[in-house]
Amino acid sequence: xxxxxxxxxxxxxxxxxxxxxxxxxxxxxxxxxxxxxxxxxxxxxxxxxxxxxxxxxxxxxxxxxxxxxxxxxxxxxxxxxxxxxxxxxxxxxxxxxxxxxxxxxxxxxxxxxxxxxxxxxxxxxxxxxxxxxxxxxxxxxxxxxxxxxxxxxxxxxxxxxxxxxxxxxxxxxxxxxxxxxxxxxxxxxxxxxxxxxxxxxxxxxxxxxxxxxxxxxxxxxxxxxxxxxxxxxxxxxxxxxxxxxxxxxxxxxxxxxxxxxxxxxxxxxxxxxxxxxxxxxxxxxxxxxxxxxxxxxxxxxxxxxxxxxxxxxxxxxxxxxxxxxxxxxxxxxxxxxxxxxxxxxxxxxxxxxxxxxxxxxxxxxxxxxxxxxxxxxxxxxxxxxxxxxxxxxxxxxxxxxxxxxxxxxxxxxxxxxxxxxxxxxxxxxxxxxxxxxxxxxxxxxxxxxxxxxxxxxxxxxxxxxxxxxxxxxxxxxxxxxxxxxxxxxxxxxxxxxxxxxxxxxxxxxxxxxxxxxxxxxxxxxxxxxxxxxxxxxxxxxxxxxxxxxxxxxxxxxxxxxxxxxxxxxxxxxxxxxxxxxxxxxxxxxxxxxxxxxxxxxxxxxxxxxxxxxxxxxxxxxxxxxxxxxxxxxxxxxxxxxxxxxxxxxxxxxxxxxxxxxxxxxxxxxxxxxxxxxxxxxxxxxxxxxxxxxxxxxxxxxxxxxxxxxxxxxxxxxxxxxxxxxxxxxxxxxxxxxxxxxxxxxxxxxxxxxxxxxxxxxxxxxxxxxxxxxxxxxxxxxxxxxxxxxxxxxxxxxxxxxxxxxxxxxxxxxxxxxxxxxxxxxxxxxxxxxxxxxxxxxxxxxxxxxxxxxxxxxxxxxxxxxxxxxxxxxxxxxxxxxxxxxxxxxxxxxxxxxxxxxxxxxx
Numbered sequence: 001x002x003x004x005x006x007x008x009x010x011x012x013x014x015x016x017x018x019x020x021x022x023x024x025x026x027x028x029x030x031x032x033x034x035x036x037x038x039x040x041x042x043x044x045x046x047x048x049x050x051x052x053x054x055x056x057x058x059x060x061x062x063x064x065x066x067x068x069x070x071x072x073x074x075x076x077x078x079x080x081x082x083x084x085x086x087x088x089x090x091x092x093x094x095x096x097x098x099x100x101x102x103x104x105x106x107x108x109x110x111x112x113x114x115x116x117x118x119x120x121x122x123x124x125x126x127x128x129x130x131x132x133x134x135x136x137x138x139x140x141x142x143x144x145x146x147x148x149x150x151x152x153x154x155x156x157x158x159x160x161x162x163x164x165x166x167x168x169x170x171x172x173x174x175x176x177x178x179x180x181x182x183x184x185x186x187x188x189x190x191x192x193x194x195x196x197x198x199x200x201x202x203x204x205x206x207x208x209x210x211x212x213x214x215x216x217x218x219x220x221x222x223x224x225x226x227x228x229x230x231x232x233x234x235x236x237x238x239x240x241x242x243x244x245x246x247x248x249x250x251x252x253x254x255x256x257x258x259x260x261x262x263x264x265x266x267x268x269x270x271x272x273x274x275x276x277x278x279x280x281x282x283x284x285x286x287x288x289x290x291x292x293x294x295x296x297x298x299x300x301x302x303x304x305x306x307x308x309x310x311x312x313x314x315x316x317x318x319x320x321x322x323x324x325x326x327x328x329x330x331x332x333x334x335x336x337x338x339x340x341x342x343x344x345x346x347x348x349x350x351x352x353x354x355x356x357x358x359x360x361x362x363x364x365x366x367x368x369x370x371x372x373x374x375x376x377x378x379x380x381x382x383x384x385x386x387x388x389x390x391x392x393x394x395x396x397x398x399x400x401x402x403x404x405x406x407x408x409x410x411x412x413x414x415x416x417x418x419x420x421x422x423x424x425x426x427x428x429x430x431x432x433x434x435x436x437x438x439x440x441x442x443x444x445x446x447x448x449x450x451x452x453x454x455x456x457x458x459x460x461x462x463x464x465x466x467x468x469x470x471x472x473x474x475x476x477x478x479x480x481x482x483x484x485x486x487x488x489x490x491x492x493x494x495x496x497x498x499x500x501x502x503x504x505x506x507x508x509x510x511x512x513x514x515x516x517x518x519x520x521x522x523x524x525x526x527x528x529x530x531x532x533x534x535x536x537x538x539x540x541x542x543x544x545x546x547x548x549x550x551x552x553x554x555x556x557x558x559x560x561x562x563x564x565x566x567x568x569x570x571x572x573x574x575x576x577x578x579x580x581x582x583x584x585x586x587x588x589x590x591x592x593x594x595x596x597x598x599x600x601x602x603x604x605x606x607x608x609x610x611x612x613x614x615x616x617x618x619x620x621x622x623x624x625x626x627x628x629x630x631x632x633x634x635x636x637x638x639x640x641x642x643x644x645x646x647x648x649x650x651x652x653x654x655x656x657x658x659x660x661x662x663x664x665x666x667x668x669x670x671x672x673x674x675x676x677x678x679x680x681x682x683x684x685x686x687x688x689x690x691x692x693x694x695x696x697x698x699x700x701x702x703x704x705x706x707x708x709x710x711x712x713x714x715x716x717x718x719x720x721x722x723x724x725x726x727x728x729x730x731x732x733x734x735x736x737x738x739x740x741x742x743x744x745x746x747x748x749x750x751x752x753x754x755x756x757x758x759x760x761x762x763x764x765x766x767x768x769x770x771x772x773x774x775x776x777x778x779x780x781x782x783x784x785x786x787x788x789x790x791x792x793x794x795x796x797x798x799x800x801x802x803x804x805x806x807x808x809x810x811x812x813x814x815x816x817x818x819x820x821x822x823x824x825x826x827x828x829x830x831x832x833x834x835x836x837x838x839x840x841x842x843x844x845x846x847x848x849x850x851x852x853x854x855x856x857x858x859x860x861x862x863x864x865x866x867x868x869x870x871x872x873x874x875x876x877x878x879x880x881x882x883x884x885x886x887x888x889x890x891x892x893x894x895x896x897x898x899x900x901x902x903x904x905x906x
Contacts, residue, residue, distance in 0.1 A: 003105050003128065004096075004128070005022070005027060005106070005107035005127070005203075005205065006108065006109075006113060006117075006127055007019050007022065007108070007113075007130045008109075008110075008111065008117060008130070008131055008169065009111060009114060009132030010114065010133065010139060010161070010162050010169075011161075011165075012134070012139050012146075013111070013132050013133060013185060014134050015110075015111055016046070016109070017185065018132050018188075019046075019109035022109075027105050027107065027205070046108075046110050047108040049098075050095060051110045053092070053095060054110055054113060055071060055112060057084070057088050057116065058070065058071070058073030058080070059073075060084060061080050061085065062075050062079065062081075063075055063079055067154075069157060069161065072161060073112060073115045074157075074161045085119045089123065092119075096123065096124065105205060114131075114165045114168050114169055117129070128179050128203045129172075129176070129179060129180040129181070130181050131169050131173055131180055131181065131182045131183070133249075133256075134184065134185050134186065135184075135227065136159055136162045137238055138186075139159075139162050140158040143158040145347065147373075159238075159245060163244070163245060167248065170248070170255070173255060181198050181203065181257050181258075182256045182258075183195065183198075183256055183257055183259075184252070184253070184256060184259055184260035186260055187258045187259060187261060198257055319349065320400065320420055321348060321402070321416050322350050322352060322396075322397030322398060322399035322402055323349055323350065323352065323405055324352050324393030324397065324403070325351060325352065325353045325405050325406075326356055326393065326404075326406070327354065327355055327356065327358060327407040328363075328386075328389070329358045329359060329360040330363065330407040330408050331358070331360060331367065332362060332366075333408040333516070334363075334370075334407040335366065336410055337405055337406070337408070337410055338351060338353075338370070338375070340411050340412070340514075341411060343413040344414075344416055344417065346417060348420070350398055351375060352396055352397060353367065353376065354377075354389040354390070355377055355380060356380045356383050356384060356386075356389040357380045357382050357383040378392055380392065386479075386488070387478075390404055390464075390478075390490075391478040394473050394478065399470070400469065400470055400471075401423060401469060401470065402469070403415075403416060403419075404465060404466075405465055405513075406465065409465060409513060409514060409515055410513065410514040411465065411512065412512050412514075414512070415434065415467070415513060418434075418508060419467035419508070420467070422506055422508075423467065426504075428503075428504050429506045430471070430498055430501075430504060430505070431462075431467070431472065431495070431503060431504075432466060432467045432468070432505075432508065433448065433462050433463070433466035433467075433505065433508070434507070434510055434511070434512030434513065435447050436463060436511065437514045437515070438517050439514055439517070440516040446515060447509075448461055450507045451507055456492075456496065460489065460492030462505070464494075468498070472503055475501040475503070476494055479494055480494075484534045489535045493542065493543075496543045496546060499546065614821065632797075635797045639797050642789055646783075649783045652779055653780065656772065656775050660772040660773070663768050663772055664769065667769060670765055
């Protein structure tokens with residue numbers, strides 16, 4: 001018999017973590033789970049069928065019109081109709097039957113089970129239970145991170161629901177402690193082997209895997225399941241306002257198999273917070289008004305406390321990273337960007353959205369939506385550009401680290417945590433950056449090289465989406481909003497400024513953010529040669545010290561890059577020439593194929609003419625076939641008509657036979673009835689004769705009696721009375737006989753009437769019988785004539801069928817011969833055509849491929865030419881500069897020294 005194991009406890013109390021552990025040690029808790037999400041990336045392990053069933057039961061058992069959260073079975077009055085549970089017993093049994101068939105130990109997990117434990121215990125008396133509880137402040141903190149509107153509007157709900165659930169948990173455990181394990185999830189996490197031991201010893205459930213075989217790090221993520229420090233002021237604040245929660249927690253700890261230990265620590269370290277000093281909720285000496293005022297004050301304190309606890313973690317956790325999201329008319333992307341930030345479970349960040357005077361309706365609508373949901377949106381009255389938008393965000397930032405995130409990009413959840421770890425350990429590092437994944441109009445991986453001052457001076461390869469210290473921003477004076485035309489490259493300018501201030505850069509060789517590639521992005525404007533020249537000139541002039549100090553290395557880097565581009569250009573030119581030759585060859589091949597195609601078209605036209613002639617012959621034969629078919633159909637219709645007439649005659653004949661049979665049956669019935677009437681009349685005559693005889697005997701006896709009466713006048717009075725009685729009896733019998741005689745006479749009259757009627761009916765029946773015989777004879781004659789006509793028609797139909805068969809055979813032979821000839825010719829043409837078409841397609845494909853290569857090479861050549869021109873412009877600019885003149889003089893000076901040394905040696 002299967003044994004169920006049920007996991008219950010308040011929402012966000014560690015039931016998912018417990019269920020994942022139970023599944024890991026080999027106990028089946030279902031396979032159709034509620035999907036994981038960003039609030040719990042490890043998964044919830046909630047059986048969907050049980051979840052939906054219990055949700056329905058609880059919602060229908062609450063007061064629907066009352067405020068609260070019926071989805072969890074809680075309303076403000078905490079009313080729950082437990083009798084209503086009985087209406088769902090059959091559905092529950094079906095769920096049990098569907099899960100318990102194939103597993104010796106099975107179970108499920110759903111926090112709602114906590115409110116239905118007695119219901120399930122009645123259906124599953126053999127069940128065993130794991131009952132989980134967690135600290136109330138941690139549950140409220142976890143619910144706050146859900147950002148559900150109901151809890152944002154009613155911040156006092158989480159703690160009230162925690163108490164409601166855990167009262168059910170405690171009551172059930174007290175009633176069924178022998179079948180249950182009650183444990184605090186925080187204490188269990190410190191000693192996971194303790195739960196395994198309890199499963200074996202208390203519930204007699206042996207685990208299929210040993211605790212050493214379980215990779216606990218795959219189950220438990222401390223970033224998801226976090227707990228406040230016991231010294232946190234919020235816990236003290238809760239104990240001051242609402243000691244009953246601590247009292248309930250102490251009751252749980254008192255009976256738990258694995259207690260939290262919090263209550264003991266509280267008594268030892270904070271005697272002022274012990275149960276003895278908890279204020280009583282109801283005191284007799286208080287007046288009704290004071291009690292009501294106290295309740296109102298208590299409710300206000302609870303709401304204030306809950307708001308402090310649930311307010312974006314800003315008062316209970318330090319903001320380490322400020323994510324700056326500038327937005328200008330990119331409302332269709334910004335929700336993805338924010339969602340990627342919130343995928344980080346550790347709430348050590350803030351999000352600042354800067355609306356740089358967006359004008360699109362969609363963007364304005366999205367920003368208003370975010371503002372209504374509590375996100376901080378800072379508006380610019382006029383468009384000030386990307387640099388100033390980031391500066392506005394950094395000025396408002398609370399974090400010591402800054403992460404700029406463009407509104408159309410996304411970050412990975414681990415980016416901030418890894419960057420913070422490096423920045424915390426290495427104070428000399430100011431900027432941390434990583435690799436990126438392209439998406440949008442281009443895919444692939446952007447592998448960024450390690451930091452090199454010469455490379456970053458030559459070109460920018462570090463995206464703005466990097467984590468840096470706010471101090472770096474202050475040292476650099478923020479992003480430069482005076483860049484020409486607000487064209488871009490403010491992040492390149494910022495990185496060069498950080499280098500000048502002595503900050504180091506650190507590269508994490510991992511994919512840490514996603515970069516959206518768009519044709520209309522700001523980068524496309526920066527790559528216009530004229531814009532690029534202006535921007536590079538501005539940046540070089542601004543950071544001249546870097547370029548002067550590292551001129552040789554930068555120039556060597558540029559020359560090397562230029563040489564590589566030149567070599568690549570030359571290779572592309574050679575490839576282009578090869579492509580052109582191949583293109584010309586393909587054009588010649590294409591002309592040859594086109595000529596062959598035209599010839600095949602002529603052959604195809606000739607074949608088509610032959611095919612059309614064959615089709616005409618086929619149509620002629622088909623016309624003859626249709627005419628023969630028409631004759632056959634005409635003969636068939638005549639045959640059908642004769643058959644129809646024959647069926648009508650046969651039907652009339654059958655009806656006449658049926659009527660004749662009916663008349664004969666009626667005549668036989670009349671004969672039978674006549675015989676019965678005759679027999680009855682004879683019996684009546686016999687009865688009349690008997691009655692008449694009896695009457696005559698009675699008359700004779702009466703005469704004798706009368707004679708005796710006259711002779712016995714002398715007899716005593718007693719004898720007179722006897723004779724008188726006999727006389728009366730005789731009189732009565734005479735009357736009875738007389739009545740019988742009259743009845744017999746009446747019956748005889750009726751019988752005579754029926755006999756006459758029967759005779760008349762018999763005569764009529766005999767007449768109808770003779771008429772039916774005559775009609776049947778006429779019908780039989782007509783039927784024989786129709787049979788002869790049908791026979792003649794059948795012979796004509798068979799002759800027509802033979803003629804049609806001969807025509808069809810001739811037509812099929814002609815059609816087969818024509819089809820064979822046409823098919824052979826068509827197959828030859830099709831084969832030639834397919835071969836030529838294949839060659840044509842291959843040539844076209846090769847042509848398209850070569851043309852694509854040609855266009856790519858042309859584009860690359862144009863880009864390389866532009867970059868070459870730009871590099872030459874820079875070199876010309878540098879050659880005309882004072883520094884270049886100094887360099888030239890220095891080279892000449894070295895040459896002169898070398899020449900003088902050669903002269904001295906000679």
